[in-house]
Amino acid sequence: MPLEAGLLDILACPACHSPLREESEELVCTGGTECGLVYPVRDGIPVLLVDEARRPA
DSSP states (O other): OOOOTTHHHHOBOTTTOOBEEEETTEEEEOSGGGOOOEEEEETTEEOOOGGGOBOOO
């Protein structure tokens, strides 16, 4: 389920404050190799907790 149009404009990675991009059911940090955390979206709600994020494979 895609997020609302303006929501991605105001969301940022809580770890490095870089913008996020949507990929399927996840939000991916665009901060490059220094961050790059992947945050889950559960039931259409982004879970922007660093403890819930994963490192990309």
